[in-house]
Amino acid sequence: MxxxxxxxxxxxxxxxxxxxxxxxxxxxxxxxxxxxxxxxxxxxxAQAFAETFASVMAGPLANSALQYSVSEGYLPLREWLAARMAALGVPCGAENILITSGSQQALDYLGKLLLSPGDTAMVGWPTYLGALGAFNAYEPRYERLDPLDNRPAGELVDAAAPGAVKFAYLTPDFANPTGETLPLAQRHALLDRAEAMGIAVIEDSAYQALRYDGEAVPPILALDVARSGGIENTRTIYCGSFSKTLAPGLRVGWVCAAKPVIQRLVLMKQAADLHSATLNQIVTHQVAEKLFxxxxxxxxxxxxxxxxxxxxxxxxxxxxxxxxxxxxxxxxxxxxxxxxxxxxxxxxxxxxxxxxxxxxxxxxxxxxxxxxxxxxxxxxxxxxxxxxxxxxxxxxxxxxxxx
The missing domain is CATH 3.90.1150.10 (Aspartate Aminotransferase, domain 1)
Structure with missing residues (x-):
């Protein structure tokens, strides 16, 4: 064969x-x-996870932890994440959060949601290799993302390209692979460019919590919320993960975005794997509440x-x-x-x-x-x-x- x-x-x-x-x-x-x-x-x-897994399986949540669940994700975890996002300058509700199997699954879903063959994705030069792997399956073209490029929007990409420009993707904090952080002025410039081009911004924030020194810079989504008046008016899609902070093997990540984006991603989640592992979500929530x-x-x-x-x-x-x-x-x-x-x-x-x-x-x-x-x-x-x-x-x- x-x-x-x-x-x-x-x-x-x-x-x-x-x-x-x-x-x-x-x-x-x-x-x-x-x-x-x-x-x-x-x-x-590890000890906190071991104790929490044992506690959940011995307690009243045991049956629901082993059962099918909603595609959006475990509600207490989404509420905890909504509070964390609010602390970062992104007031939102649980309805603005989708739990994914790591932020890598989020990138795959966003490629599926936004890219048709021949469409253009603007990415960093260099950029996260896993993002290219996720987007490649949807057959895009790539253009170099430069937030400070002041050329007219129509000149930023190949005019002969058959598809539309759909999004700009970047890791603004301690980027994989360079370790660099996008300064505040360039974050504003990126939003200016995205607005001029009518495209989305995918903010991959897997490392956002790992700042060791220097002044914190607001997430692009927070700047977008401040400009637009609320998360429902934003063009930025924030991808987060517990993989770099708590444990990657549990595969718990999330997307924070306007409800129309989340609702579309929920449909993809339903079609792909129904929901992320319920037990892992419950345990991650309890461990995060205790010691994050x-x-x-x-x-x-x-x-x-x-x-x-x-x-x-x-x-x-x-x-x-x-x-x-x-x-x-x-x-x-x-x-x-x-x-x-x-x-x-x-x-x-x-x-x-x-x-x-x-x-x-x-x-x-x-x-x-x-x-x-x-x-x-x-x-x-x-x-x-x-x-x-x-x-x-x-x-x-x-x-x-x-x-």
Whole structure:
């Protein structure tokens, strides 16, 4: 049977994630890995989850926790999230929240909701690889998103493109992969541009809670609410997640948006998986109520120390011609290498000779360009591993530059 003859056209655009493949390296004990953008499992509130799962299954919610539920998600969790969004400057109700199986599912649903084949998605350059993977299935074109581009709206994209421009997608806080945060002025400029073009804004805020220093910047949705007078008048769709704060394995994320958007997404949820796991939602809600802020404060202390260790090691070990970002939060630092150096070739050499791993940067560009870049994640490496890993990476780079 040749299954290729039966595949839909979008199947050709679906490729293996370089990051998911690199995560397999974590099983090799001799590899120092800066590849996976994942939280440190030793920091999960495992005891709180164990106690809460046991309590739920022994209590009055046991039957409903194992039963089918509403597609919108567990109401107390949505109410808790609505209160959190209000604290961020987004007054809303539970009806403005949809629970998803991680924010990755939200991106898939939004691609399905907004993109027809040939439509244009404006994305960062670079941007989150998982977003490209989610959107690719719906056969879009990609254009570079630059909030400060002052050209007329009609000149920002290829005039010959067959479809419409539908949305701008970005991670405004501690972006994956660069670690950078979009300044307030550029957030306003993005909303100006989106209004001029009549498009939506997808705000991927998976890392929003992981700010270690610097001044907090309001979410784009909060700015949109202030401009438009209320969430029902906004064009911004906010995607959040507990994966980087509490635990990714439970797959609990959410979308916050105007009700017409949520109602459409609910229909997709009904057709796709009916609802996210009820038990996971109930337990996530109870754990979040008990310890969310206290737990996140602990993450800040650990991750900020690792970020500082990586910045110091980069300054000490990187050869001339290499530059990097200096994030105020999140999990990532982005390196730009000399133009002649290819990140993918460097990775192969680094693994073979020094047993150190990272993610080549070309995968984060919709056109595969800018191959002289790479992403380092500091979330799972101890300071001693960071020091040793950067010494190894520096040796590999110097050996490549000497050739």
């Amino acid at each position: 040749d299954w290729n003859t039966l595949l839909a056209s979008r199947g050709a655009r679906m490729k293996a994630s370089e990051i998911r493949e690199l995560l397999k390296l974590l099983d090799q004990p001799d590899i120092i890995s800066f590849a996976g953008g994942i939280p440190d499992p030793t920091l999960f509130p 802020d206290r737990h996140v404060a602990g993450l800040h202390a650990t991750y900020s120390a690792r970020r500082d260790a990586l910045l110091a090691a980069l300054a000490r070990e990187m050869p001339e011609g290499v530059s990097w970002t200096r994030p105020e939060g999140g999990m990532f630092i982005w390196l730009t290498l000399p133009e002649a150096m290819d990140g993918a070739a460097l990775l192969a050499r680094a693994i073979a000779t020094e047993k150190v791993a990272f993610v080549p940067g070309g995968a984060f560009f919709a056109d595969g360009s800018n191959r002289n870049t790479l992403r380092l994640s500091f979330s799972c490496a101890s300071p001693s591993q960071i020091d040793e890993g950067m010494a190894r990476l520096g040796r590999v780079m110097r050996s490549r530059l000497e050739k």
